[in-house]
Amino acid sequence: MSKKVKVIVAFVLFFGVVGTLVYTSISSAATFYMTVDELKGNEQQAMGKPVKISGEIVGDSVEFDSDEILLTFEIRGKDDPTFRVPIEYTGVKPDSMNDGWEAIVEGELTQDGTFIATEVLVKCPSKYEAMEEDGEEPPKDDPATEETSEGGN
Amino acid sequence: MGELGRYALLFAFAIVIYGIVANLIGIKTKNRRLIQSAKQSVLVLVALTTVASASLIYLLVTGNFDYEYVAQYSSTDMPLFYKVTSFWGGNAGSLLLWLWILSIYTTLVTWSKHKDSEIYLPWVSTFLLGIALFFVLVLNTIELPFAPNPKDMNEGNGLNPLLQNPGMAVHPVTLYLGYIGFAVPFAYGMAAIMLKKVDATWLKVTRRWTLVSWLFLSMGILYGSQWAYVELGWGGYWTWDPVENASFLPWLTGTAFLHSAIIQERKGMMKKWNISLVALTFLFTIFGTFLTRSGLLWSVHAFANGPIGAFFFGFIGVIIVGSLALISSRWSLLKAEGGFESAVSRESSFLINNLLLVVSAFTVFLGTVYPVLSEAVTGTKVMVGAPYFNRVNVPIYLALILMMGIGPMLAWKRSSFKELRKNLILPTMVAVIAFLLLAALGVDHWLAILSMSSALFVFLTIVLEFSKAVQARMKATKEPAIRSFFMLFVKNRRRYGGYVAHLGVVFVVIGLTGASVFSLDEQQGLNVGDSINVGDYALEYNGLGASNTETKQITFAEFTVEKNGKVIGAIRPEKVNYTNGSQTTTEVSVINSISEDLYVVLNGFEEKTGRAIIQVKVFPLINWVWFGGYLVIFGSLLSLWPERMRRKREIPRLKMETVRNG
Numbered sequence: 001m002s003k004k005v006k007v008i009v010a011f012v013l014f015f016g017v018v019g020t021l022v023y024t025s026i027s028s029a030a031t032f033y034m035t036v037d038e039l040k041g042n043e044q045q046a047m048g049k050p051v052k053i054s055g056e057i058v059g060d061s062v063e064f065d066s067d068e069i070l071l072t073f074e075i076r077g078k079d080d081p082t083f084r085v086p087i088e089y090t091g092v093k094p095d096s097m098n099d100g101w102e103a104i105v106e107g108e109l110t111q112d113g114t115f116i117a118t119e120v121l122v123k124c125p126s127k128y129e130a131m132e133e134d135g136e137e138p139p140k141d142d143p144a145t146e147e148t149s150e151g152g153n
Numbered sequence: 154m155g156e157l158g159r160y161a162l163l164f165a166f167a168i169v170i171y172g173i174v175a176n177l178i179g180i181k182t183k184n185r186r187l188i189q190s191a192k193q194s195v196l197v198l199v200a201l202t203t204v205a206s207a208s209l210i211y212l213l214v215t216g217n218f219d220y221e222y223v224a225q226y227s228s229t230d231m232p233l234f235y236k237v238t239s240f241w242g243g244n245a246g247s248l249l250l251w252l253w254i255l256s257i258y259t260t261l262v263t264w265s266k267h268k269d270s271e272i273y274l275p276w277v278s279t280f281l282l283g284i285a286l287f288f289v290l291v292l293n294t295i296e297l298p299f300a301p302n303p304k305d306m307n308e309g310n311g312l313n314p315l316l317q318n319p320g321m322a323v324h325p326v327t328l329y330l331g332y333i334g335f336a337v338p339f340a341y342g343m344a345a346i347m348l349k350k351v352d353a354t355w356l357k358v359t360r361r362w363t364l365v366s367w368l369f370l371s372m373g374i375l376y377g378s379q380w381a382y383v384e385l386g387w388g389g390y391w392t393w394d395p396v397e398n399a400s401f402l403p404w405l406t407g408t409a410f411l412h413s414a415i416i417q418e419r420k421g422m423m424k425k426w427n428i429s430l431v432a433l434t435f436l437f438t439i440f441g442t443f444l445t446r447s448g449l450l451w452s453v454h455a456f457a458n459g460p461i462g463a464f465f466f467g468f469i470g471v472i473i474v475g476s477l478a479l480i481s482s483r484w485s486l487l488k489a490e491g492g493f494e495s496a497v498s499r500e501s502s503f504l505i506n507n508l509l510l511v512v513s514a515f516t517v518f519l520g521t522v523y524p525v526l527s528e529a530v531t532g533t534k535v536m537v538g539a540p541y542f543n544r545v546n547v548p549i550y551l552a553l554i555l556m557m558g559i560g561p562m563l564a565w566k567r568s569s570f571k572e573l574r575k576n577l578i579l580p581t582m583v584a585v586i587a588f589l590l591l592a593a594l595g596v597d598h599w600l601a602i603l604s605m606s607s608a609l610f611v612f613l614t615i616v617l618e619f620s621k622a623v624q625a626r627m628k629a630t631k632e633p634a635i636r637s638f639f640m641l642f643v644k645n646r647r648r649y650g651g652y653v654a655h656l657g658v659v660f661v662v663i664g665l666t667g668a669s670v671f672s673l674d675e676q677q678g679l680n681v682g683d684s685i686n687v688g689d690y691a692l693e694y695n696g697l698g699a700s701n702t703e704t705k706q707i708t709f710a711e712f713t714v715e716k717n718g719k720v721i722g723a724i725r726p727e728k729v730n731y732t733n734g735s736q737t738t739t740e741v742s743v744i745n746s747i748s749e750d751l752y753v754v755l756n757g758f759e760e761k762t763g764r765a766i767i768q769v770k771v772f773p774l775i776n777w778v779w780f781g782g783y784l785v786i787f788g789s790l791l792s793l794w795p796e797r798m799r800r801k802r803e804i805p806r807l808k809m810e811t812v813r814n815g
Contacts, residue, residue: 003496006496014508015512018512018516018545018549021544021545021548022516022519022545025537025540025541025545026519026520026523026537026541028540028541029537029538029539029540029541029544030535030536030537030541031535031536031537031538032533032534032535032536033524033533033534033535033536034533034534052536064757066678066757066758066759066764066766067678069676069678069756069766091676092387092676092754092756092757092766092768093756093757095386095728095737095738095739096737
C-alpha cells in the first residue's frame, strides 16, 4: 500500500468512528424542546419521549413538601395564560420560584397531563432588561412562594 | 458625564473610519505621512474609548439613575466594587468593554516594533480597526450605554445577587481579555496573506499574543467552573451549557493553533492549516460573544434578545466570507516547504493532536447549535444534553491525553520504533499494571480506569522527560541536580513550561474522572438531633440559626461532621435573602481536602419545627481539577516569561539558538 492510501484509510476510519459516535449519541441524547404555548394542542405528540418545556411559573401554585421532597407547581403560556401544565418534581426547590419567571423543565408528559420532571431550571434573568422592554416591572418578592427566613435560634 | 461618554463614542466611530481609510490609502499610495496619521488615530481611539468607559463607570458609581443602563445594573446600596463591575453587567456595557480592550490591544500592536513591522503594521491595524468598527457601530446604533432613562427613578435595580461574587465579577473580564486577544494573531495572519508573506514571521510575532490570550481564556474557564461549583448551589462545574461551550470552542481551536504554529515555525509546514485555524479561532470568539449577547440559545446564563443578534450574524458572515476569500486567493502560495517524512514523527503527532482538537471543537459546535439546526430543518427544536457531549468527547480526549504522553517522546522528521519503545516501555508497563490493579480492585467503570491509567502514563512520560534532561545537563555542566532542573526553565522556557502545562492537564483529568464518576449524592429531611451518613462522613444536625446584615438575612443549619468516627468540625450551609432584591440564594458549605470535598447544601427548612432538608455530596479529587488548572496557568506563564536576562549573559549561545529555531 502506498503512503497516500494508508493516510486516506486512516482518515476514513477516524472520521467514520467519530461520525458514528456523533450520530448515535445525538439520537440517544436528543430532547424535544417546546414552549408551553407550542405544547397546547400537541400533547399527544409530546408524550412518551424526553421533552423540555419552558413556561412562566404560576406563583400561587408552588408547593413544596419537605417530607417527601416533592415540588409541585404549574407553568403557564405566554400567549395563553389560562393554559397551564402541572409539574411534579422529586427534588429540591430552586431558589427563585417567582411568579412570572421562566422555568424550564425536563422530563416526560404523562397520560393525565401531569409533567414528571427530572430537572427544573429557573432562568435567572442576568438582568431585568427583557422584562423592562416589555414594559413590565422586574419581579418583586412574592411572599407566598418564598420561605421567610426570620427567627431561628 | 453621560453626554461626554456619548460624544466620545460618536467621535470614536468617526476616528475608526478615518484610521481605516488613512491606512488603506496610505498603503496604496505608499504615503508614509498618511500611515503615520492612521497610527496616531489609534491613539485618539484609545483615548476616546477610555473616556467613554470612564464616564460609564463614573455614572454607575455615583448612581446617576437618569441613565437607563445605570438604573438597570447599579443601585445605591451595592458595595463600590460591584458598582464598578456592573459596567459589564449588561449588553451595552459588555460591548463597550470589548471595544475598550480591543482599542488598547490595537494601540499596543500598532505602536510595537519587530522584524518587518513597517510593512505589516498598516495592514494589521486596518484589520483590527475593522473589527473595532463593528463594535463602535453597534454601540452607536442599537446598544447605547448612555441612553437616557425614560422613567424617573431614585434607585436602581442593582446587579443580580448571583453575580455579586468576586470570582464572577472578574470572570467575564478574563474571558474577554482572552477572546479579544485572538483578534491580534488573526489580524496578523490576514495581514500576512494580504502581503503575500507566507513565512512564519506573523506566527513568531504573535506567539506571545496567542499564548496570553489562550492563558486568559483558560483562566476565564477555570474561574467560571469554580464559581459555578460554589455559587450555583448544586456542585456543577461543567454542564455543556451553550455559554460554557462558547468559551470552550475558541479554547480548543486555540490550543490546536498553539501546537501547530510550532510546526510552521520550525518546518515551514501546515501554512494553510494555521491560517485557517487562526481565522476559525477568531470566529469562535465572535460567535461566543454573539451567543452570550444575542439570546439565540437559552441557557442558565439567559441573556436578552434583541436586534443585536442580526448584527452579530452579519458580522460573522462578513468574517467567514472575507477570510475564506483571502485565504483561497493565496492558496497556491501557502504551500508547505516540505512534506511529512514519516508517520512516526513529532510533526505527525502534532497533526493528530490538531485533528483531535478540531474534531472535538466541531462536535461541540454541532451540539451547541443543534436546536437551531433541527428547528431549521425539521421545524421542531431538539436539544442535545450533556450525555451527547460526554459520549462523543470523552474518547477524543482520552486519545488526546495519550498523544500528550507519546508526542513529546518522538523526534522531529522520523522516530525509530526502537527508541520509542525504550522511552515508553516503563510508563506503558506501569499504566497497564495500574489498569489491571484498578480493575481487580473492583472499579467497574472501564472509562474511568482507562482515563486514570492514561493520566498516569502521561505523568510518567513527563517525569522521565524531565529526569533525562536533568541528567544530560548534569553530565554536561557538572551542576547539581536542583540547579540543573532550575536551569532547564531558564534555558528553554517554552518547552519546559509546556510540559508543566501538560502536567496540569494530567491533574485536571484525574480530578474530573474522580469527581464525575465517583461522586456521592444524598438528599434527606432532618429533624434536630437526626444524622445522615454519606460515604465516610456522618453529619449530625444541631438546628437552625440566623444572622442578619444590612442587606441580607441569612439562615443557616448547623451540623457536626464526623469522618470515620472522628469529629472534624462543624459546617453551616446557608440560605440568603437579599432585602432589596427578589432572589434567594443558596450558600453551600464545603470541607475541602486533597482527596475529596464534602459539599453540603441547605435546600429548605421549616422554621416552626426546625426541620431542614439538606443535600450532601462528596466529590472525590475535585481539588485536583483546580490545582491542575492553576498548574496549566503557571506552566503557560513560565513559557511566556521574557528571556531578556539570558540575552545579557549569553549572547553567543543565543545567536546559535536563534539560527536553529529559525
